[in-house]
Amino acid sequence: MIEPTKASDPKQPKPRKPIYLTVKEDLIRRVLSGEWRPGDLVPSEIALAEEYSVSVGTARKAVEKLVQDNVVVRQRGRGTTIATYRGGKAAKPYKFLNFYSEQDERTERATYLDFAEGTATEFDAQQLGIAIGSPVSRVTRLRSASGRPAIIEHIVVRGDFCPNAAERFARLRPSSIASFFDRQYNLLIVRVDEKVYAALADQEDREHLGSAEGEPVLEVIRSAYDLGGFVIEYRLIHARQGVYYTNTTR
Amino acid sequence: MIEPTKASDPKQPKPRKPIYLTVKEDLIRRVLSGEWRPGDLVPSEIALAEEYSVSVGTARKAVEKLVQDNVVVRQRGRGTTIATYRGGKAAKPYKFLNFYSEQDERTERATYLDFAEGTATEFDAQQLGIAIGSPVSRVTRLRSASGRPAIIEHIVVRGDFCPNAAERFARLRPSSIASFFDRQYNLLIVRVDEKVYAALADQEDREHLGSAEGEPVLEVIRSAYDLGGFVIEYRLIHARQGVYYTNTTR
Protein backbone atom coordinates (compact mmCIF):
# COMPACT_ATOMS: atom_id res chain seq x y z
CA MET A 1 0.00 0.00 0.00
CA ILE A 2 1.03 3.55 -0.60
CA GLU A 3 1.95 5.68 2.35
CA PRO A 4 -0.80 8.34 2.46
CA THR A 5 1.82 11.10 2.15
CA LYS A 6 1.53 12.17 5.78
CA ALA A 7 -1.89 13.75 6.07
CA SER A 8 -0.43 15.81 8.90
CA ASP A 9 2.12 17.39 6.58
CA PRO A 10 0.99 20.98 5.95
CA LYS A 11 2.97 21.58 2.78
CA GLN A 12 0.73 19.61 0.46
CA PRO A 13 -1.60 21.70 -1.69
CA LYS A 14 0.59 23.12 -4.44
CA PRO A 15 2.90 20.43 -5.77
CA ARG A 16 0.55 17.46 -5.62
CA LYS A 17 2.72 14.47 -6.39
CA PRO A 18 1.46 12.09 -9.04
CA ILE A 19 0.62 8.64 -7.77
CA TYR A 20 2.87 6.99 -10.32
CA LEU A 21 5.87 8.87 -8.92
CA THR A 22 5.05 7.72 -5.42
CA VAL A 23 4.81 4.16 -6.68
CA LYS A 24 8.09 4.52 -8.60
CA GLU A 25 9.88 5.79 -5.52
CA ASP A 26 8.59 2.93 -3.43
CA LEU A 27 9.78 0.47 -6.05
CA ILE A 28 13.23 2.08 -5.94
CA ARG A 29 13.14 1.80 -2.15
CA ARG A 30 12.46 -1.91 -2.47
CA VAL A 31 15.39 -2.36 -4.83
CA LEU A 32 17.70 -0.43 -2.51
CA SER A 33 16.44 -2.43 0.48
CA GLY A 34 17.62 -5.60 -1.22
CA GLU A 35 14.14 -7.05 -1.57
CA TRP A 36 14.87 -7.39 -5.26
CA ARG A 37 18.37 -7.89 -6.58
CA PRO A 38 19.74 -7.30 -10.08
CA GLY A 39 18.27 -9.84 -12.45
CA ASP A 40 15.20 -10.53 -10.32
CA LEU A 41 11.78 -10.54 -11.89
CA VAL A 42 9.58 -7.69 -10.70
CA PRO A 43 5.83 -8.35 -10.16
CA SER A 44 3.77 -7.88 -13.30
CA GLU A 45 1.96 -4.66 -13.98
CA ILE A 46 -1.33 -6.20 -12.91
CA ALA A 47 0.18 -7.48 -9.68
CA LEU A 48 1.75 -4.10 -8.92
CA ALA A 49 -1.55 -2.35 -9.63
CA GLU A 50 -3.32 -4.58 -7.13
CA GLU A 51 -0.56 -4.28 -4.55
CA TYR A 52 -0.55 -0.48 -4.64
CA SER A 53 -4.29 -0.16 -5.22
CA VAL A 54 -3.88 1.83 -8.44
CA SER A 55 -4.96 1.20 -11.99
CA VAL A 56 -2.77 -0.81 -14.32
CA GLY A 57 -2.08 2.33 -16.35
CA THR A 58 -0.65 4.07 -13.32
CA ALA A 59 1.51 1.11 -12.32
CA ARG A 60 2.64 0.98 -15.92
CA LYS A 61 3.69 4.60 -15.89
CA ALA A 62 5.71 4.03 -12.72
CA VAL A 63 7.54 1.15 -14.40
CA GLU A 64 8.14 3.28 -17.50
CA LYS A 65 9.89 5.83 -15.33
CA LEU A 66 12.07 3.10 -13.85
CA VAL A 67 13.05 2.08 -17.37
CA GLN A 68 14.03 5.66 -18.13
CA ASP A 69 16.26 5.63 -15.06
CA ASN A 70 17.99 2.39 -16.10
CA VAL A 71 16.66 0.59 -13.05
CA VAL A 72 14.60 -2.10 -14.77
CA VAL A 73 14.35 -3.68 -18.19
CA ARG A 74 11.09 -4.77 -19.76
CA GLN A 75 10.77 -7.69 -22.14
CA ARG A 76 7.55 -8.49 -23.85
CA GLY A 77 6.32 -11.94 -22.97
CA ARG A 78 8.93 -12.37 -20.23
CA GLY A 79 8.25 -9.67 -17.72
CA THR A 80 10.14 -6.83 -16.05
CA THR A 81 13.48 -7.50 -14.39
CA ILE A 82 15.85 -5.45 -12.28
CA ALA A 83 18.59 -4.20 -14.57
CA THR A 84 21.81 -6.18 -14.43
CA TYR A 85 25.09 -6.17 -16.26
CA ARG A 86 25.57 -9.89 -15.74
CA GLY A 87 25.81 -12.06 -18.78
CA GLY A 88 23.04 -14.28 -19.98
CA LYS A 89 20.11 -13.72 -22.17
CA ALA A 90 18.44 -10.79 -20.51
CA ALA A 91 18.14 -7.55 -18.74
CA LYS A 92 20.97 -5.28 -19.76
CA PRO A 93 20.14 -1.61 -19.35
CA TYR A 94 21.84 1.21 -21.16
CA LYS A 95 25.55 0.70 -21.71
CA PHE A 96 27.90 3.39 -20.52
CA LEU A 97 30.78 1.97 -22.48
CA ASN A 98 31.22 2.81 -26.17
CA PHE A 99 32.54 6.21 -25.28
CA TYR A 100 35.85 6.03 -26.95
CA SER A 101 36.56 5.02 -30.47
CA GLU A 102 39.19 5.41 -33.08
CA GLN A 103 38.73 5.33 -36.82
CA ASP A 104 35.21 4.34 -35.83
CA GLU A 105 36.45 1.25 -34.01
CA ARG A 106 35.22 0.41 -30.54
CA THR A 107 37.82 -0.06 -27.88
CA GLU A 108 38.70 -3.63 -27.10
CA ARG A 109 39.00 -5.65 -23.92
CA ALA A 110 41.07 -4.11 -21.17
CA THR A 111 44.49 -5.19 -19.88
CA TYR A 112 45.05 -4.69 -16.17
CA LEU A 113 48.29 -3.04 -15.10
CA ASP A 114 48.08 -2.38 -11.40
CA PHE A 115 46.03 -2.95 -8.26
CA ALA A 116 46.33 -1.35 -4.82
CA GLU A 117 44.40 -0.73 -1.65
CA GLY A 118 44.97 2.70 -0.16
CA THR A 119 43.45 5.77 1.42
CA ALA A 120 41.72 8.75 -0.17
CA THR A 121 43.75 11.79 -1.15
CA GLU A 122 42.10 15.19 -1.08
CA PHE A 123 41.22 14.83 -4.76
CA ASP A 124 39.83 11.32 -4.28
CA ALA A 125 37.74 12.54 -1.35
CA GLN A 126 36.35 15.40 -3.38
CA GLN A 127 35.44 13.20 -6.33
CA LEU A 128 33.91 10.40 -4.28
CA GLY A 129 32.24 12.54 -1.63
CA ILE A 130 34.06 10.81 1.23
CA ALA A 131 36.51 11.89 3.92
CA ILE A 132 40.23 12.24 3.30
CA GLY A 133 41.98 9.09 4.43
CA SER A 134 38.97 6.83 3.90
CA PRO A 135 39.78 3.48 2.35
CA VAL A 136 39.83 3.28 -1.44
CA SER A 137 40.94 0.77 -4.02
CA ARG A 138 43.00 1.76 -7.03
CA VAL A 139 43.16 -0.03 -10.33
CA THR A 140 44.97 0.88 -13.53
CA ARG A 141 44.08 -0.60 -16.86
CA LEU A 142 44.73 -0.16 -20.54
CA ARG A 143 42.28 -0.45 -23.41
CA SER A 144 43.21 -0.88 -27.04
CA ALA A 145 41.52 -0.11 -30.33
CA SER A 146 42.51 -1.63 -33.64
CA GLY A 147 45.24 -3.55 -31.86
CA ARG A 148 46.93 -0.42 -30.57
CA PRO A 149 46.83 0.98 -27.01
CA ALA A 150 44.22 3.71 -26.95
CA ILE A 151 43.29 4.76 -23.43
CA ILE A 152 44.64 4.28 -19.93
CA GLU A 153 42.32 4.41 -16.94
CA HIS A 154 43.07 5.08 -13.28
CA ILE A 155 40.03 3.83 -11.41
CA VAL A 156 39.42 4.80 -7.76
CA VAL A 157 36.71 2.92 -5.89
CA ARG A 158 34.96 3.73 -2.60
CA GLY A 159 36.30 1.32 -0.02
CA ASP A 160 33.28 1.46 2.27
CA PHE A 161 30.87 0.40 -0.44
CA CYS A 162 33.24 -2.02 -2.12
CA PRO A 163 35.65 -3.67 0.33
CA ASN A 164 38.67 -5.43 -1.16
CA ALA A 165 37.87 -4.17 -4.62
CA ALA A 166 41.51 -4.14 -5.73
CA GLU A 167 41.98 -7.76 -4.75
CA ARG A 168 38.79 -8.79 -6.50
CA PHE A 169 39.71 -6.78 -9.57
CA ALA A 170 43.04 -8.56 -9.66
CA ARG A 171 41.39 -11.95 -9.40
CA LEU A 172 38.52 -11.37 -11.83
CA ARG A 173 39.91 -8.77 -14.24
CA PRO A 174 36.41 -7.91 -15.41
CA SER A 175 35.88 -6.51 -18.88
CA SER A 176 32.94 -4.45 -17.68
CA ILE A 177 33.23 -2.40 -14.52
CA ALA A 178 29.47 -2.01 -14.24
CA SER A 179 29.13 -5.77 -14.38
CA PHE A 180 31.78 -6.11 -11.70
CA PHE A 181 29.96 -3.83 -9.26
CA ASP A 182 26.74 -5.59 -10.05
CA ARG A 183 28.02 -9.10 -9.39
CA GLN A 184 30.40 -8.39 -6.55
CA TYR A 185 28.55 -5.74 -4.56
CA ASN A 186 25.01 -5.67 -5.91
CA LEU A 187 25.53 -2.05 -6.90
CA LEU A 188 23.75 -0.80 -9.99
CA ILE A 189 25.43 2.00 -11.96
CA VAL A 190 22.65 4.14 -13.43
CA ARG A 191 24.37 7.40 -14.35
CA VAL A 192 27.78 8.61 -15.43
CA ASP A 193 29.17 12.16 -15.50
CA GLU A 194 32.18 12.98 -17.62
CA LYS A 195 34.36 16.04 -18.11
CA VAL A 196 36.80 16.15 -21.00
CA TYR A 197 39.97 18.25 -20.88
CA ALA A 198 42.89 18.85 -23.21
CA ALA A 199 46.25 17.82 -21.74
CA LEU A 200 49.75 16.82 -22.79
CA ALA A 201 50.99 13.27 -22.74
CA ASP A 202 52.75 12.45 -19.48
CA GLN A 203 55.42 9.86 -18.76
CA GLU A 204 52.81 7.13 -18.37
CA ASP A 205 51.14 7.98 -21.68
CA ARG A 206 54.48 7.80 -23.42
CA GLU A 207 55.14 4.43 -21.86
CA HIS A 208 51.79 2.77 -22.37
CA LEU A 209 50.00 4.63 -25.13
CA GLY A 210 53.01 5.26 -27.31
CA SER A 211 52.52 9.01 -27.15
CA ALA A 212 55.42 11.25 -28.05
CA GLU A 213 56.70 14.03 -25.81
CA GLY A 214 54.56 17.13 -26.26
CA GLU A 215 51.75 15.24 -27.93
CA PRO A 216 48.20 16.16 -26.88
CA VAL A 217 45.86 13.70 -25.16
CA LEU A 218 42.28 13.75 -23.96
CA GLU A 219 41.90 13.74 -20.20
CA VAL A 220 38.55 12.57 -18.92
CA ILE A 221 37.27 12.61 -15.35
CA ARG A 222 34.38 10.21 -15.12
CA SER A 223 32.16 9.63 -12.08
CA ALA A 224 29.79 6.66 -11.85
CA TYR A 225 26.66 6.99 -9.71
CA ASP A 226 24.64 4.16 -8.25
CA LEU A 227 20.90 4.03 -7.74
CA GLY A 228 21.23 5.76 -4.37
CA GLY A 229 23.02 8.75 -5.92
CA PHE A 230 26.45 7.89 -4.50
CA VAL A 231 29.63 8.08 -6.53
CA ILE A 232 30.86 4.49 -6.46
CA GLU A 233 34.00 5.07 -8.49
CA TYR A 234 35.67 7.74 -10.51
CA ARG A 235 38.27 7.43 -13.22
CA LEU A 236 41.04 9.60 -14.52
CA ILE A 237 41.40 8.63 -18.15
CA HIS A 238 43.95 9.57 -20.79
CA ALA A 239 43.26 8.87 -24.45
CA ARG A 240 46.07 9.21 -26.95
CA GLN A 241 45.87 11.50 -29.94
CA GLY A 242 43.56 10.14 -32.64
CA VAL A 243 41.14 8.55 -30.21
CA TYR A 244 37.99 10.60 -29.83
CA TYR A 245 35.12 11.08 -27.46
CA THR A 246 31.68 11.12 -29.00
CA ASN A 247 28.29 12.35 -27.87
CA THR A 248 24.84 12.93 -29.32
CA THR A 249 22.41 15.43 -27.86
CA ARG A 250 18.76 15.16 -28.71
CA MET B 1 -7.40 10.66 -41.48
CA ILE B 2 -4.60 8.16 -41.24
CA GLU B 3 -3.38 6.57 -44.43
CA PRO B 4 -4.44 2.92 -44.13
CA THR B 5 -0.83 1.80 -44.58
CA LYS B 6 -1.33 0.58 -48.13
CA ALA B 7 -3.55 -2.45 -47.83
CA SER B 8 -1.90 -3.72 -50.99
CA ASP B 9 1.52 -3.76 -49.30
CA PRO B 10 2.37 -7.41 -48.65
CA LYS B 11 4.99 -6.79 -45.92
CA GLN B 12 2.54 -6.02 -43.12
CA PRO B 13 2.13 -8.85 -40.60
CA LYS B 14 5.29 -8.79 -38.48
CA PRO B 15 6.19 -5.22 -37.57
CA ARG B 16 2.72 -3.78 -36.98
CA LYS B 17 3.26 -0.10 -36.45
CA PRO B 18 1.57 1.49 -33.45
CA ILE B 19 -1.08 4.02 -34.35
CA TYR B 20 0.56 6.70 -32.22
CA LEU B 21 3.73 6.44 -34.30
CA THR B 22 1.78 6.86 -37.50
CA VAL B 23 0.11 9.92 -36.03
CA LYS B 24 3.46 11.29 -34.85
CA GLU B 25 4.97 10.88 -38.28
CA ASP B 26 2.07 12.64 -39.89
CA LEU B 27 2.41 15.51 -37.47
CA ILE B 28 6.11 15.77 -38.36
CA ARG B 29 5.14 15.76 -42.02
CA ARG B 30 2.81 18.69 -41.38
CA VAL B 31 5.57 20.62 -39.65
CA LEU B 32 7.99 19.93 -42.50
CA SER B 33 5.35 20.91 -45.06
CA GLY B 34 5.15 24.33 -43.48
CA GLU B 35 1.58 23.94 -42.33
CA TRP B 36 2.78 24.79 -38.85
CA ARG B 37 5.81 26.98 -38.27
CA PRO B 38 7.96 27.31 -35.18
CA GLY B 39 5.96 28.97 -32.42
CA ASP B 40 2.59 27.96 -33.82
CA LEU B 41 -0.02 26.41 -31.60
CA VAL B 42 -0.77 22.78 -32.47
CA PRO B 43 -4.36 21.53 -32.19
CA SER B 44 -5.28 20.30 -28.73
CA GLU B 45 -5.12 16.63 -27.86
CA ILE B 46 -8.89 16.33 -28.16
CA ALA B 47 -8.88 18.01 -31.56
CA LEU B 48 -6.04 15.77 -32.80
CA ALA B 49 -7.87 12.69 -31.52
CA GLU B 50 -10.96 13.64 -33.51
CA GLU B 51 -8.99 14.58 -36.60
CA TYR B 52 -7.14 11.27 -36.70
CA SER B 53 -10.04 9.21 -35.39
CA VAL B 54 -8.07 7.87 -32.45
CA SER B 55 -8.57 8.07 -28.72
CA VAL B 56 -7.22 11.00 -26.77
CA GLY B 57 -4.70 8.71 -25.09
CA THR B 58 -3.26 7.70 -28.42
CA ALA B 59 -3.05 11.27 -29.70
CA ARG B 60 -1.42 12.13 -26.40
CA LYS B 61 1.23 9.47 -26.83
CA ALA B 62 2.04 10.79 -30.31
CA VAL B 63 2.53 14.27 -28.88
CA GLU B 64 4.69 12.87 -26.07
CA LYS B 65 6.99 11.37 -28.68
CA LEU B 66 7.22 14.73 -30.43
CA VAL B 67 8.26 16.28 -27.14
CA GLN B 68 10.99 13.66 -26.76
CA ASP B 69 12.25 14.60 -30.23
CA ASN B 70 12.37 18.32 -29.39
CA VAL B 71 9.76 19.10 -32.02
CA VAL B 72 7.05 20.55 -29.78
CA VAL B 73 6.75 22.00 -26.29
CA ARG B 74 3.76 21.44 -24.05
CA GLN B 75 2.55 23.95 -21.52
CA ARG B 76 -0.27 23.18 -19.16
CA GLY B 77 -3.16 25.55 -19.64
CA ARG B 78 -1.66 27.05 -22.79
CA GLY B 79 -1.44 24.24 -25.27
CA THR B 80 1.23 22.59 -27.39
CA THR B 81 3.41 24.70 -29.67
CA ILE B 82 6.01 23.92 -32.30
CA ALA B 83 9.40 24.30 -30.67
CA THR B 84 11.15 27.56 -31.38
CA TYR B 85 14.33 29.24 -30.29
CA ARG B 86 12.84 32.68 -30.70
CA GLY B 87 12.60 34.86 -27.65
CA GLY B 88 9.40 35.49 -25.80
CA LYS B 89 7.60 33.69 -23.11
CA ALA B 90 7.29 30.25 -24.54
CA ALA B 91 8.26 27.16 -26.38
CA LYS B 92 12.00 26.63 -26.04
CA PRO B 93 13.00 23.02 -26.47
CA TYR B 94 16.15 21.45 -25.20
CA LYS B 95 19.20 23.71 -25.38
CA PHE B 96 22.24 22.39 -27.17
CA LEU B 97 24.45 25.10 -25.78
CA ASN B 98 25.95 24.72 -22.32
CA PHE B 99 28.54 22.39 -23.66
CA TYR B 100 31.60 24.25 -22.72
CA SER B 101 32.48 25.70 -19.40
CA GLU B 102 35.44 26.77 -17.40
CA GLN B 103 35.79 26.87 -13.68
CA ASP B 104 32.13 25.95 -13.88
CA GLU B 105 31.30 29.15 -15.74
CA ARG B 106 29.14 29.11 -18.83
CA THR B 107 30.57 30.63 -21.95
CA GLU B 108 29.45 34.14 -22.71
CA ARG B 109 28.06 35.86 -25.77
CA ALA B 110 29.98 35.33 -28.99
CA THR B 111 32.11 37.82 -30.90
CA TYR B 112 32.05 37.46 -34.67
CA LEU B 113 35.37 37.51 -36.48
CA ASP B 114 34.74 36.63 -40.09
CA PHE B 115 32.06 35.97 -42.70
CA ALA B 116 32.36 34.53 -46.21
CA GLU B 117 30.35 32.88 -48.92
CA GLY B 118 32.15 30.07 -50.69
CA THR B 119 32.01 26.55 -52.07
CA ALA B 120 32.29 23.22 -50.31
CA THR B 121 35.69 21.58 -49.94
CA GLU B 122 35.88 17.80 -49.83
CA PHE B 123 35.73 17.90 -46.04
CA ASP B 124 32.76 20.28 -46.04
CA ALA B 125 30.95 18.06 -48.52
CA GLN B 126 31.56 14.99 -46.39
CA GLN B 127 30.37 16.67 -43.22
CA LEU B 128 27.28 18.26 -44.74
CA GLY B 129 26.34 15.45 -47.09
CA ILE B 130 26.46 17.67 -50.16
CA ALA B 131 28.50 17.74 -53.38
CA ILE B 132 31.96 19.25 -53.55
CA GLY B 133 31.71 22.79 -54.87
CA SER B 134 28.17 23.35 -53.60
CA PRO B 135 27.59 26.76 -52.08
CA VAL B 136 28.32 27.16 -48.37
CA SER B 137 28.61 30.05 -45.94
CA ARG B 138 31.49 30.32 -43.50
CA VAL B 139 31.45 32.16 -40.23
CA THR B 140 34.10 32.40 -37.53
CA ARG B 141 33.33 33.48 -34.01
CA LEU B 142 34.87 33.59 -30.58
CA ARG B 143 33.25 32.83 -27.25
CA SER B 144 34.59 33.85 -23.87
CA ALA B 145 34.22 32.54 -20.35
CA SER B 146 35.03 34.52 -17.23
CA GLY B 147 36.05 37.42 -19.46
CA ARG B 148 38.72 35.41 -21.22
CA PRO B 149 38.59 33.95 -24.75
CA ALA B 150 37.64 30.30 -24.42
CA ILE B 151 36.60 28.75 -27.73
CA ILE B 152 36.80 29.63 -31.38
CA GLU B 153 34.27 28.25 -33.83
CA HIS B 154 34.43 27.81 -37.59
CA ILE B 155 30.86 27.34 -38.73
CA VAL B 156 30.04 26.00 -42.19
CA VAL B 157 26.43 26.24 -43.35
CA ARG B 158 24.62 24.53 -46.24
CA GLY B 159 24.07 27.13 -48.90
CA ASP B 160 21.09 25.43 -50.51
CA PHE B 161 19.10 25.35 -47.29
CA CYS B 162 20.32 28.71 -46.04
CA PRO B 163 21.05 31.17 -48.84
CA ASN B 164 23.09 34.25 -47.96
CA ALA B 165 23.75 32.94 -44.48
CA ALA B 166 27.10 34.72 -44.15
CA GLU B 167 25.55 38.06 -45.01
CA ARG B 168 22.70 37.52 -42.56
CA PHE B 169 25.11 36.37 -39.88
CA ALA B 170 27.11 39.54 -40.41
CA ARG B 171 24.03 41.69 -40.12
CA LEU B 172 22.38 39.97 -37.17
CA ARG B 173 25.30 38.48 -35.26
CA PRO B 174 22.99 36.12 -33.41
CA SER B 175 23.93 34.82 -29.99
CA SER B 176 22.17 31.55 -30.65
CA ILE B 177 22.73 29.72 -33.90
CA ALA B 178 19.65 27.56 -33.40
CA SER B 179 17.61 30.72 -32.99
CA PHE B 180 19.15 32.14 -36.16
CA PHE B 181 18.16 29.14 -38.28
CA ASP B 182 14.73 29.18 -36.73
CA ARG B 183 14.00 32.84 -37.47
CA GLN B 184 15.78 33.17 -40.78
CA TYR B 185 15.03 29.86 -42.45
CA ASN B 186 12.34 28.18 -40.40
CA LEU B 187 14.73 25.32 -39.74
CA LEU B 188 14.47 23.54 -36.42
CA ILE B 189 17.63 22.00 -35.01
CA VAL B 190 16.63 18.88 -33.11
CA ARG B 191 19.84 16.89 -32.74
CA VAL B 192 23.56 17.53 -32.46
CA ASP B 193 26.45 15.08 -32.87
CA GLU B 194 29.87 15.91 -31.48
CA LYS B 195 33.27 14.29 -31.63
CA VAL B 196 36.03 15.53 -29.33
CA TYR B 197 39.71 15.17 -30.22
CA ALA B 198 42.95 16.20 -28.61
CA ALA B 199 45.04 18.62 -30.68
CA LEU B 200 47.76 21.22 -30.34
CA ALA B 201 47.12 24.94 -30.46
CA ASP B 202 47.53 26.33 -33.96
CA GLN B 203 48.41 29.82 -35.08
CA GLU B 204 44.80 30.96 -34.78
CA ASP B 205 44.47 29.58 -31.25
CA ARG B 206 47.61 31.44 -30.22
CA GLU B 207 46.22 34.62 -31.71
CA HIS B 208 42.67 34.51 -30.43
CA LEU B 209 42.62 32.15 -27.45
CA GLY B 210 45.95 33.17 -25.99
CA SER B 211 47.27 29.63 -26.24
CA ALA B 212 51.02 29.11 -26.08
CA GLU B 213 52.97 27.17 -28.68
CA GLY B 214 52.73 23.44 -27.97
CA GLU B 215 49.78 23.86 -25.65
CA PRO B 216 46.98 21.29 -25.99
CA VAL B 217 43.45 22.24 -27.04
CA LEU B 218 40.16 20.41 -27.47
CA GLU B 219 39.06 20.04 -31.06
CA VAL B 220 35.37 19.38 -31.55
CA ILE B 221 33.55 18.54 -34.75
CA ARG B 222 29.89 19.25 -34.24
CA SER B 223 27.07 18.53 -36.70
CA ALA B 224 23.58 20.00 -36.27
CA TYR B 225 20.62 18.09 -37.71
CA ASP B 226 17.23 19.53 -38.57
CA LEU B 227 13.89 17.82 -38.27
CA GLY B 228 14.27 16.26 -41.72
CA GLY B 229 17.57 14.59 -40.75
CA PHE B 230 19.77 16.91 -42.82
CA VAL B 231 23.00 18.38 -41.51
CA ILE B 232 22.33 22.11 -41.64
CA GLU B 233 25.70 23.23 -40.35
CA TYR B 234 28.84 21.77 -38.88
CA ARG B 235 31.46 23.46 -36.77
CA LEU B 236 35.13 22.93 -36.21
CA ILE B 237 35.74 24.17 -32.69
CA HIS B 238 38.92 24.71 -30.69
CA ALA B 239 38.76 25.18 -26.94
CA ARG B 240 41.85 26.38 -25.09
CA GLN B 241 43.41 24.43 -22.27
CA GLY B 242 41.35 24.66 -19.08
CA VAL B 243 38.01 24.76 -20.84
CA TYR B 244 36.22 21.44 -20.66
CA TYR B 245 33.51 19.53 -22.40
CA THR B 246 30.92 17.91 -20.17
CA ASN B 247 28.39 15.16 -20.62
CA THR B 248 26.02 13.08 -18.53
CA THR B 249 24.83 9.65 -19.56
CA ARG B 250 21.72 8.21 -17.99
Next chain:
DNA sequence: AAGTGGTCTAGACCACCAT
Protein backbone atom coordinates in the same frame (compact mmCIF):
# COMPACT_ATOMS: atom_id res chain seq x y z
C1' DA C 1 -15.17 31.03 -17.33
C1' DA C 2 -13.34 28.27 -20.88
C1' DG C 3 -9.89 25.48 -22.67
C1' DT C 4 -5.54 23.15 -22.03
C1' DG C 5 -2.36 19.61 -20.66
C1' DG C 6 -1.47 16.29 -16.45
C1' DT C 7 -3.14 12.56 -14.23
C1' DC C 8 -6.00 8.54 -13.43
C1' DT C 9 -9.31 4.74 -14.13
C1' DA C 10 -11.07 0.24 -15.84
C1' DG C 11 -11.49 -2.07 -19.04
C1' DA C 12 -9.86 -4.50 -24.00
C1' DC C 13 -7.13 -7.02 -27.68
C1' DC C 14 -2.68 -8.29 -29.53
C1' DA C 15 2.23 -10.15 -30.11
C1' DC C 16 5.53 -12.39 -27.84
C1' DC C 17 7.88 -15.73 -24.67
C1' DA C 18 8.24 -19.62 -21.78
C1' DT C 19 6.43 -23.97 -20.65
Next chain:
DNA sequence: TGGTGGTCTAGACCACTTA
Protein backbone atom coordinates in the same frame (compact mmCIF):
# COMPACT_ATOMS: atom_id res chain seq x y z
C1' DT D 1 -1.37 -22.42 -23.59
C1' DG D 2 -1.04 -18.95 -20.05
C1' DG D 3 1.05 -14.86 -18.63
C1' DT D 4 3.59 -10.84 -19.99
C1' DG D 5 4.30 -6.31 -21.77
C1' DG D 6 2.60 -3.17 -25.86
C1' DT D 7 -1.08 -0.81 -27.47
C1' DC D 8 -5.62 1.26 -27.44
C1' DT D 9 -10.15 3.05 -25.87
C1' DA D 10 -13.47 6.18 -23.61
C1' DG D 11 -14.33 8.19 -20.29
C1' DA D 12 -13.12 11.37 -15.66
C1' DC D 13 -11.24 15.11 -12.48
C1' DC D 14 -7.71 18.49 -11.53
C1' DA D 15 -4.37 22.52 -11.93
C1' DC D 16 -3.13 25.87 -14.72
C1' DT D 17 -3.24 29.71 -18.26
C1' DT D 18 -5.59 33.02 -20.78
C1' DA D 19 -9.01 36.01 -21.87
